[in-house]
Amino acid sequence: MVLELQKPRPIWQIMFSTHHTDVGLLYLIMSLGFLFLGGALALAIRAELFLPGSQIIGDAMTFNRMFTVHGTTLIFLFIIPFASAVGNYFVPIMVRYKDMAYPKLNAIAFWLIPPAGALIWLGFADFTWYATPPYSIISAPGPAADMWIFGLKILGISSILGSINFVVTIMRCKHPDMSLGQVPLLAWSFLTSSLIILVAMPTFAAALLMLLTDRLGVSGFFNPAMGGDPIAYAHLFWFTFHPEVYVLVIPAIGMMYEIIPRFSRKPIHSYQSGITAFVLLSIVGFSSWAHHMYATGMSFTEKTVFMVGTLAAVPASALHVFNFVATMWNSRIRFSTPMMWAIGGIALFFSAGAGGVANAAMPLDFTTHDTYWVVGHFHLFVMGTIAFGSIGYLYYMYPYVTGRMYNETMGKVHFVMSFIGTVMVFFTQHVLGLYGMPRRIYDYPPIPEWITMNQIASIGAMIIGVSMAIFLANMIYSAGKGKPANIEDPFGVGGRYYYPFEAKNPHH
Amino acid sequence: MKGVIGLLAVLAVLVVIPVAEYAFAAGDEPGEYLDRRVVIWNLFFRMMTIAFVVGAVVSGTIIWQVWRFRESHPKAKPTPYEGTDW
Amino acid sequence: MAHSAWPEWIYVGVVIALMCWVGAEAWEAERLVEHYPEDAHVIKVTGQQWFWTFEHEDGTKEIGELHVETGKAYKFEVTSKDVNHSFNIHDYVVLMDAIPGRVNHVWFAPDKAGEHDIQCREYCGLIHYNMRGKLIVEDPSS
Numbered sequence: 001m002v003l004e005l006q007k008p009r010p011i012w013q014i015m016f017s018t019h020h021t022d023v024g025l026l027y028l029i030m031s032l033g034f035l036f037l038g039g040a041l042a043l044a045i046r047a048e049l050f051l052p053g054s055q056i057i058g059d060a061m062t063f064n065r066m067f068t069v070h071g072t073t074l075i076f077l078f079i080i081p082f083a084s085a086v087g088n089y090f091v092p093i094m095v096r097y098k099d100m101a102y103p104k105l106n107a108i109a110f111w112l113i114p115p116a117g118a119l120i121w122l123g124f125a126d127f128t129w130y131a132t133p134p135y136s137i138i139s140a141p142g143p144a145a146d147m148w149i150f151g152l153k154i155l156g157i158s159s160i161l162g163s164i165n166f167v168v169t170i171m172r173c174k175h176p177d178m179s180l181g182q183v184p185l186l187a188w189s190f191l192t193s194s195l196i197i198l199v200a201m202p203t204f205a206a207a208l209l210m211l212l213t214d215r216l217g218v219s220g221f222f223n224p225a226m227g228g229d230p231i232a233y234a235h236l237f238w239f240t241f242h243p244e245v246y247v248l249v250i251p252a253i254g255m256m257y258e259i260i261p262r263f264s265r266k267p268i269h270s271y272q273s274g275i276t277a278f279v280l281l282s283i284v285g286f287s288s289w290a291h292h293m294y295a296t297g298m299s300f301t302e303k304t305v306f307m308v309g310t311l312a313a314v315p316a317s318a319l320h321v322f323n324f325v326a327t328m329w330n331s332r333i334r335f336s337t338p339m340m341w342a343i344g345g346i347a348l349f350f351s352a353g354a355g356g357v358a359n360a361a362m363p364l365d366f367t368t369h370d371t372y373w374v375v376g377h378f379h380l381f382v383m384g385t386i387a388f389g390s391i392g393y394l395y396y397m398y399p400y401v402t403g404r405m406y407n408e409t410m411g412k413v414h415f416v417m418s419f420i421g422t423v424m425v426f427f428t429q430h431v432l433g434l435y436g437m438p439r440r441i442y443d444y445p446p447i448p449e450w451i452t453m454n455q456i457a458s459i460g461a462m463i464i465g466v467s468m469a470i471f472l473a474n475m476i477y478s479a480g481k482g483k484p485a486n487i488e489d490p491f492g493v494g495g496r497y498y499y500p501f502e503a504k505n506p507h508h
Numbered sequence: 509m510k511g512v513i514g515l516l517a518v519l520a521v522l523v524v525i526p527v528a529e530y531a532f533a534a535g536d537e538p539g540e541y542l543d544r545r546v547v548i549w550n551l552f553f554r555m556m557t558i559a560f561v562v563g564a565v566v567s568g569t570i571i572w573q574v575w576r577f578r579e580s581h582p583k584a585k586p587t588p589y590e591g592t593d594w
Numbered sequence: 595m596a597h598s599a600w601p602e603w604i605y606v607g608v609v610i611a612l613m614c615w616v617g618a619e620a621w622e623a624e625r626l627v628e629h630y631p632e633d634a635h636v637i638k639v640t641g642q643q644w645f646w647t648f649e650h651e652d653g654t655k656e657i658g659e660l661h662v663e664t665g666k667a668y669k670f671e672v673t674s675k676d677v678n679h680s681f682n683i684h685d686y687v688v689l690m691d692a693i694p695g696r697v698n699h700v701w702f703a704p705d706k707a708g709e710h711d712i713q714c715r716e717y718c719g720l721i722h723y724n725m726r727g728k729l730i731v732e733d734p735s736s
Contacts, residue, residue: 060720128717134694135677139643139719224695230678231693264577266587273602295680296691297698300628304621311613318609321566322602328573332584335574343574350566354559357613361555361620363548363627366689370680370715436684438715441723445711496593513608541667541703544627548687551623555616562612 018103023110024088025401028394030110031081032475034117038073039468041066046425046461049454052446060442064126065144067440071129072148075248076155077117079382082390083251084110084162087190089397090258091166093498094187095174100165109165112158116151123147128440130237133222133230137214149212156205163194163201184498185274189254192282193247199286200247204240207233231296238289246285246313249381250278252389253320256342258498259389259396260324263339264331265493269323277319284313294365303362310360317353321346336491337411341392344419348384352377355430370440373433376426384422391418391471398478399485400499406482410474417467424460428453630701634669637662641672641679641692644721646712658727660712663734667703680716683729691716704731 014022045067048057057063088106092099100106125131125148127140136145170191174183183191211233213219220226222233261268268274287309294303324346333339355377358364368374391414398406432453437444444450486492487499578584637660638649648656662668672681674692682689683702690700712727 060723064717064720064722126719132678132717135717135719139677224693229695231696264587265590267589270599270602295689296693297696300624303624307620308617311617314613315606315609319602319606322605325566325569325573326602328570328577331577331587332579332590333574333577334579343570347567347570350563354563357616358552358555358559361551361616362624363620364552364555366544366548366627366687367552367684369689436682436711436713438682438713438723440717443723445726494590513604517611541631542626542629543705544702545685545687547623547626551619554619558612558615 016107018099018107020088020092020100020103020106023100023103023106024085026110027081027085027088028401030113030117031078031085032394034073034077034081036468036472037121038070038078039465041070041073043461043465045070046458048442049444050458051455052444052451054443057442061126063442064128064440065124068125068128068148069120072120072152073117074382075129076152077113077120079248079386079390080155080159081110081113082394083190083193083248086186086251086255086390086393086397087162087166089400090498091169091187091190092173094184095170096178097169097173097175101168101173102165105161106165109158109161112154112161116154116158119147119151119154123151131211133211133214133228133233134224136211137223138225142215146212146215149208149215153205153208156201156208159197160201163197166190166194167198181275185257185268185271185278186251186254186498188275188278189250189257192278193250196243196247196250196282196285200240200243203236207236207240210236231293234293234296235290238292239286242289242292243282243285245378245381246281248386250281252345252386253278255389255393255396256320256324256345259338259342259392260327262396262495262497263334263336263342263491263493264328265334265495266327266331269326269329273319274323277316277323280316280319281313284309284316288313288360291360294362295369307360307362311357314353314357317349321350334491334493336395336493337406337408337415338392338396338491340412340415341388341395344415345385345388345392348380348388348422351427352380352385355380368433370438371433372429372437372439375439376429376433379426379429380422384426388418388422396491398475399487399490402479402482403485403487404478404480404482405485405490406478407474410470414467414471414474417463417470421460421462421464421467424463425457426460428456428460432457630669630699631667631703634667634701636669636671639670639672639681639692640675641681641714641718641725642675643677643719644714644725646681646714646725646727659730660727661730661732662704663732664704664707665734667701669699669701672698672700677718678716679714679718679725682713682715683710684713685710686729689715704729707731707733 014025017023044057045063048055048063057066088100123144123146125140125144127136127145127148131145131148170183170187171180174180210219210221214221214223214228220228222228222230224230257268257274288306290298290302290306291310355373359368359374359377395406395411398404432450435447435449435453437450444454489497575581636651640647640649645658648660670681670688670690672690672692673696674694676694678694679692680689681692681700686702686704688700688702690698692698708731710729710731712729714722714725718725
């Protein structure tokens with residue numbers, strides 16, 4: 001399993017395997033595939049917005065479908081499966097167990113995703129990743145909308161099965177000599193994020209069913225014409241998907257907890273505060289969902305409660321930053337590619353968080369809500385923090401997966417270009433939002449400031465696009481032709497890796 | 509570190525008190541309508557002032573660390589853990 | 595590993611203090627902007643795919659354009675006929691979702707004659723991008 005390309009197996013052996021590294025490899029390849037598909041949509045969207053008027057996308061409906069599928073793909077088909085890939089590879093090793101607790105369930109959880117992805121991509125729905133009723137009930141064209149609903153339903157089941165597996169593997173299957181307080185932080189991040197999924201996801205699953213029956217016309221939960229309330233959907237949706245934000249970010253932070261001490265040649269500053277912050281975040285994350293809904297006519301009291309709940313999540317996130325900074329203090333840092341991604345991710349994590357605090361402050365919602373400010377803000381999280389941590393970790397686990405080293409120069413070029421591009425796109429989008437440009441628009445009036453900033457953002461996006469092409473070339477080329485890695489210490493920084501050097505090639 | 513905290517505390521006090529006074533005074537004058545643009549954008553720029561100060565401290569710290577603790581720095585020295593199986 | 599914990603506690607304290615400050619400031623500002631003037635003129639705003647309708651207190655209706663006068667306060671009663679919209683006059687920092695079955699409130703007091711854009715800020719379908727209107731602020735005619 002480690003040296004897949006050096007000891008090739010027929011592909012069906014990997015596909016039908018239930019071994020955790022095989023499933024991890026499947027997750028990895030599929031999530032990267034969707035990363036490039038979703039990224040291509042992003043480039044098309046940015047190209048369209050380069051100038052007012054119609055550029056490369058013929059009509060508004062196609063554009064609306066594209067940003068919907070872009071968001072759905074990158075969140076549900078890239079970030080979450082990528083985290084599952086890392087978890088599959090490393091969690092059993094970190095808790096010193098031979099496999100995931102339920103290997104067959106693990107394979108099922110993976111194999112639910114490709115059909116779901118197919119439903120989403122073949123349907124190409126247009127009602128945004130938020131599927132807001134009543135639009136999604138009375139106005140969104142089918143069968144795309146229904147296919148999206150079924151796709152998300154399947155993805156929800158998949159992530160619940162995956163979460164059960166992670167929780168049981170960590171809580172019940174860890175080595176008897178190992179207490180929970182000795183489980184590495186990356187595994188802790190999977191424990192906490194899986195628990196969040198288990199608590200949060202059923203709510204959305206219920207909302208999706210109601211949305212479906214509403215679309216079929218047999219119920220009117222969210223349809224005002226039948227006595228329903230669209231705001232109820234908003235509550236159910238955000239009760240799942242605000243905590244889901246932490247589901248996305250916590251594993252990425254966990255990956256940084258693996259990378260940063262490694263390349264600082266020092267253990268993490270405070271293991272305890274890392275765990276505390278994860279657990280706190282997973283609890284406090286449930287107290288802030290309605291901050292997405294300030295403008296829906298909530299009362300002053302409601303808004304205040306959810307503002308306080310949102311701000312309460314900040315100290316926990318800030319603890320991670322402190323931990324990283326303290327770990328790098330008095331260390332001797334080797335700037336291999338993974339470390340550069342991790343440090344870039346922390347820097348952008350701060351900016352994203354600061355923007356989030358501004359969003360949480362109730363009256364500022366009048367200026368920022370549903371503008372490009374919000375787009376810039378959450379992209380700083382998902383791209384700047386989560387994707388940076390994930391891509392850094394991909395470079396970090398690359399020798400373990402392929403037995404070869406990636407090209408270091410290309411990796412660094414990839415990082416520098418992506419970092420510049422990310423700053424150009426998403427910082428500019430914050431300002432664009434302050435000028436009042438709404439999100440999810442196909443065309444915009446020729447206001448000079450809007451044009452300039454859209455162009456800066458589009459150029460930034462193209463830079464990211466080029467860097468991703470370099471990344472893809474590096475991954476593919478190095479997998480076959482890269483230098484063989486010294487699997488016991490591929491980065492030459494010493495210490496104990498969670499790489500099972502002795503691992504064989506199990507088939508089952 | 510202490511200096512920074514002191515600075516932040518002073519800044520916070522300097523900003524909070526006048527603003528609170530202004531805010532409580534506004535809106536109470538008869539016949540005058542509050543200008544929501546002023547209230548909201550002032551709040552925004554005050555928060556951005558703090559955010560950029562904190563951001564400068566945080567990213568300044570990270571940039572300095574990255575420069576100082578790189579392995580090619582003349583004063584770089586091995587950490588106590590190097591060579592052990594930590 | 596032995597390390598002193600007090601810098602971390604101070605750091606957390608500073609973060610918490612900053613968040614308290616943010617919360618207090620936001621609370622105060624929100625309290626101010628949610629205080630509706632009693633003599634505000636009511637304008638009923640209705641969003642539908644993909645235009646805005648305005649109804650003044652005296653029953654006059656306008657579509658896509660809204661005429662108001664300086665020196666007066668206006669209270670918008672925002673609702674929608676079909677799907678969710680969001681009524682937005684960015685220059686006056688006015689934003690409120692238009693949701694079918696609900697009436698949401700927001701107010702403002704224009705202070706200078708001029709023209710401003712009205713737009714929809716919540717995704718509402720095909721022509722969401724062009725669900726725009728004009729706010730025309732005039733000096734009182736008297």
